[in-house]
């Protein structure tokens with residue numbers, strides 16, 4: 001199986017703040033279960049307006065998730081920025097690391113976006129990459145080892161990911 005990486009962004013389409021927290025918990029619960037089963041790892045940034053997500057795993061598994069997540073009515077204007085082969089995972093031990101708006105450092109906007117704010121349509125591919133690497137470094141989970149992928153169709157957790165590595169930080173806005 002060939003390791004791939006996708007990055008997409010979208011606009012949040014959840015009506016009010018309370019509901020956002022509930023929905024975010026639901027999303028994280030589903031993602032934690034399914035991503036582990038599919039051998040997929042990644043991170044989700046939730047700004048005041050947007051979702052920005054990176055997912056890493058097998059090509060077939062990621063294609064499936066693009067369709068599933070892309071059709072989710074809790075966001076709109078789903079924009080796939082990247083779907084490429086990858087040498088190694090950035091978020092090796094995270095089924096889905098989640099960063100809420102209050103967790104996103106203010107310097108990310110000026111560092112990674114040409115607009116000075118975290119406006120995803122103005123973040124270059126390199127900007128996304130550097131930003132996700134900074135996040136992984138920040139949480140001490142960046143893994144430099146090449147990944148050994150499951151060979152049985154990707155239905156098991158990669159050997160390097162233990163069951164205790166649940167969707168780590170359920171950091172909400």
Ligand SMILES: Cc1cc2nc3c(=O)[nH]c(=O)nc-3n(C[C@H](O)[C@H](O)[C@H](O)COP(=O)(O)O)c2cc1C
Pocket residue numbers: 027029030031032034035042044051053055065068069070072074075096
């Ligand atoms: C922004 C966003 C990110 C999501 N990320 C994932 C994910 O990484 N993995 C996943 O299985 N589902 C993810 N989902 C949820 C799926 O779209 C879908 O609703 C869910 O997996 C269905 O799960 P269920 O089997 O619990 O009903 C995400 C949804 C949204 C809105």
